[in-house]
Amino acid sequence: MGILPPMADTPPSTSSGEIVRRAGLVATGTLTSRMLGAVRDAVVAAVFAIGATDAFWLAFTIPNALRALLGEGAVSAAFVPVFTEVREREGKEPAKTFYRHLIGTMSIVLLVVSVLGVLLAPWIVKLYAWGFQRDPALFDMTVALARLLFPYIFLMGVSALLMAALYASKRFAAPAFAPALLNVALIAAAFLLVPTVERFGWPGIFALALGALIGGGLQVLFQLPALAKEDLVVTPRFDFDDPYVRKCGRLMVPLLAGLGVYQLNLLLSRLFASFLPTGSVSYLYYGARLAEIPQGMFALAIASAALPSLSDAVAHRDEDEAKRLFRYALRLSLFVAVPACVALTVLAEPTITVFFGRGRYEATEIQETVRSFVWQAGGIWAVASVRTIIPMFHAHNDTRTPVIASALNLVTFVALSFALMGPMQHAGLAAATTAAAVVQLIALLWLLRRRSGRLGLREVGRSLARVATASLVMGVVVASMARLGEWHLGGNHPRNLGVYAATVVVGALAYLGVARALSAPELGDLRAALRRRVRA
Template identity: 25%
Template sequence: MKKNVAIVMVITIFSKFFGFFREVALSYYYGAGPVTDAYLTAMVIPGVLFTLVGTGLSTTFIPIFNKIMTKEGEKEANVFTSNIINIVLVFATIIVLLVMLFTKPVIMLFAPGFIKSPESLSLAIQFTRISIFGVYFSGIIYIFNSFLQTKNSFLIPAMLGIPMNFVTIISYVIASKTSDNILAYGIVISMVLQVLILIPAAIKLHFKYTFKLDFKDKYIRQMLFLAIPVFIGSSVNQLNTIVDKNMASRLQTGTISALNYSNKLNGFIQGLFVMPIATVMYPTISKMAIDKNEKGLKNTINKSVILISLFVIPATIGAMLLSKPIVDLLFLRGEFTQAASLMTSKALFYYSIGMLFFALSMIFGRVFYSYNDTKTPMVIGIIGVVINIVLNILLIGPLGIGGLALATSLSSAASTSILILRLRKKIPSFGFKEVLGKMIKITLASLIMGAEVYLSFNYFNSFMSQNLSAILSIATGGIVYLGIILVIGIDEVKDVIEMAKARIGKK
């Protein structure tokens, strides 16, 4: 597992930095205005619609595929995969037709505030009617990503973001000089490219396509039984996105864009450190659950939680302390104004509060899925959304965009806490006290690092530029944090160092 995590993390670093450059490029060419708001809304619509199905697919595919491989062999597993692909394409066609027929009502559901901005509404309609065709390809991407992971092939899924982001950035450049519609075409083309990369990789790992369209297949029924709670839970999570976008559209122009940029910054940390661990962990614990290897499963979960905490807790402290300098450093250029920076940094500060809870929910949710328990995360997800909606209403007045971000963080904290309590009942000997002890040590080290970052930033900023001050204070803070962690002694740090040495040694 350590080797796979190292590989995925290295590739993810390149992919996420490229993805971040994509956000910088969007802010440079379009800033936080009506075109960006329309574009981001058009991106969210197909994303939300198919993520509902895609999350259910990717979550339930792995345990079912492993079961078929064990009981019936590779041929039947390939037939099962082919059947899912065909069923997904049928559902994608239905989604495309519905959105094409009811584009305006769908957009008004996501961004009712666009009724006051005819330009944003008109652009969002144009963009959505182009980008919605991406659902065909996003469905196939979900399936083949999961297929490759069952084969312990994590390299291709991890690197998919690189060509996708490259195409998207090119579309920003071309669109800024020609037609804004190129933005939407860029979304679809980037998805096509991902599929063209995944298909040969799947074939190399012995995937053979068979035409089969059987909705009554026993494994499809099993998958559907497991996927329905995941689908509902995912729908509930996507409802969070809809509610946030809905309420953001009622605030000043550019709020949707600012919320997106801050969310991407938060997601950058999750994607960089959490997803590689969660991606590699899930197939591993899924097999352990099938083999009833409870000891190995607990050890894997505990190591994953500590590894994630080592990265996410200091990142949380740093993002909260330097939210404005970080946003200025990354985005303040081109069409991205000081007003946009203030909105984005405010949202980033409040999103950062929930960063660790977002990460832990990703890990613990997969533990339930590995036990074929998809109902518990669904119920807890519904509770989280209700909390988020209530807090949105309460906090948007006094805090504006910050209220939306804080509501998301607090609801995530609440739902993750419930998830942990339920997990302790499922695995009584989980050993959470040991994990909590290490997390407290990491938090103390992070707070000391935070004090150093705060003091060094103010010192550097007294005689040099803000951007350089931010870079230097982050660098010195990282050195201080690493030193403290090595002194207090956390075993998982050795794993990180070994992974780094292994990758450097190969180069």
């Protein structure tokens, strides 16, 4: 871009173990958030009627999509490389000034987006819940919920900026654990705020919207102490003329476009589901949330932990080191994503039963959720790989190339959705999502090969062969143990809870045992990470 002076060519000294330690911390925080999210979804499914949950999850679609864009990639991917360059080449104070200007500028943008969302809610909801207009009461409820939820965008955008600053400073604990507060707030709202909102004449489901706003505020406050330790609690100032703010904006726009394709797929999926029988939106949502537990816990954790090191390597013009770190991150991601894919596919019915089989969520709802969850779980490995590959482009300040792969994802998803949603209903939408992720993965690998030359993927292939072997053995073990359950008795039955817990533990031990027998190096890396103190 010509903004920054040249750097010294001294290579960075980031070790693979450091990435594992960081990823372990991020994964622990993400696991906490995802598990609380699963508890939240189970509580919502048990407490509220299926029609009300359809309205809430659709109303939450736009704010939650922007949360995913900002909190799970866009801001960090654009900010970290620029902040790292400025800090390394000009010093901490210029980097801090850039950060102050970026927060001020982004806050204005986020505020405008939130206000427009509140004002334009009826038209926005029509775009992705067109089918709900067949039921005016359901449509009006969705619009009212959306208006309450749009201010969440501002809170999440600010939280994402704080996360990005902490990631760039290689502090991972606070941003890793902050998202869990949203789920805590929603769970508390479901139990504590329903009587209050009903006294005001609102449907009980509105308690969740209030809980989301409370959770967003808590996430911002939770990160301030960690920022203070890095001297990054700043007074925001609007300055779009700052060249680094402009550079960050130029990086972020195509990045949002690329990541936005995934969210557009989600919006289209909800739109298509709104034309299907009542409950389809919730079936897809609950299944996707469970599939996202390993995706977010491992793939996102590894990608977030690797990006600062990849950025360091690229900033020091050490392409070989960047490729080595990329291969390492991809191997580590597949080491945990492939067995998760196999286990959740084989245990689809037991998993849905244990998490949702209680309260108002009855046998019919469980079976319908299983139909789509099988396809969603089957795509975990592809989504995890995509999330691990994309930071390699971002580290090079290349946020445009991934948009090409994302566009192929979108085209594939739309075409297959039209073909499959008729005969397969909501399960067809889940199958289309997984197939589109595989197409995106293939495109990304091809584009990265063109950009960076040979990637040394034979090393990844050998690792994948070991992982696949261990996963198949584990799959046979968990399938055999799952037969001991009486899943038609529901998720609260003691036998089912015991069988499921034992199956998960024995399956994990079987996978790790075979991986050890095959001398999988990733196992040693993970074990070593547990013995080291992680800088929080």
